[in-house]
Amino acid sequence: MSVFFDAIKLLFPRSRAFNFTIDSDKRKLIKAIAVLPEDIRHEMERVYFDMFPETSRCIEDWEKVFAVVFSSKELEKQRNVLAALWRINKGGQSAVFLESMLTNIDANILVVENTPVSNPRQRSITNVAVCGNKKLCCKNAKAVCGYRIGDEGFSPTILRNDVSELYSIKNDRRFWVYCYFICKSVVRNNKNEILYIEKLQIKKEFRNYIEYLILKIKPVHTVAVMFIEWV
Incomplete structure (x- = not known):
């Protein structure tokens, strides 16, 4: 700024009438002029970031x-x-990329590819058998055969690109490999098979954006099984 200020001073006549004192209006004017380039640079930076x-x-x-x-x-x-x-x-069409996009809306969203193949029609509730587990006692309400976890009244939403006809997931494991889950978490057995899918609660005003991102990113032949409760 000082270099610019000195350059401006050279434009004035060299006489006592144009000498600059600390409190003179002329000096204040020149300082204001000298600051302009910095203001312009700062504003240009802000405009640049408006591009993103x-x-x-x-x-x-x-x-x-x-x-x-x-x-x-x-x-x-x-x-x-x-x-x-x-x-x-x-970013492509991978489940990892889709999850990275969806977590911009909710950090708890999980995208799980259905491999190994699990039946997407029967995963809102599951039975957990613990017989033979010596660490759990028989009188423990959560440690008995047939203990169930999940929400019987909840049905996941099916999302696919082709909506020309009514669609339901076929009861045929050949089709399940093309399904994946949008959820909060999954529970697997020792064979890495999906036993249970936990639903996630998200504000309903974000539903359109989430469904748009899924349909835009996922491969068109796949089906998204959404364990999301809109609140």
């Missing part, structure tokens, strides 16, 4: 770009969703 949804100050403009409207004005989540939409075409 995760740092932009103009969330409303980014909403228009992606044709979305947020009913919940949570700035951090708004930026995360927009950033996910921005990066969506660069």
Whole structure:
């Protein structure tokens, strides 16, 4: 700034009338002029970061770009969703990439590929048998044969790209390998088979974004089984 200030001074005549004292209006004017380049640089940096949804100050403009409207004005989540939409075409179709996109909305979301194959139709509730486990006593209510975990009244949502006809998961293991789960967690046996899938609660205003991301990223021939309760 001092170099710029000295350059401006040289534009004035060299006489006592144009000498600068500490409190003179002329000096204040020159200082104001000298500061302008720094202000411009700072504002340009802010404008540059407006180009990216995760740092932009103009969330409303980014909403228009992606044709979305947020009913919940949570700035951090708004930026995360927009950033996910921005990066969506660069990441591929893997379950890992899909999960990385969905966790921008909720950090607890898990994407599990159905390998080894497990029946997606029967995993909202399961029986747990513990006979022969010496660490659990018979009178323990959670340690008896036939103990059940899960929610009998909950049904997962089926999400697929082709909606031209009503679809239900076929009772045929040849089709189950093309299913994967969007959930909170899974319980596996010692063979690594999925026994139980825990549902996840998410605010309903994020449902459209989550379903859009899933349909956009996942391979079109696969089926997403969503263990999500919208609240």
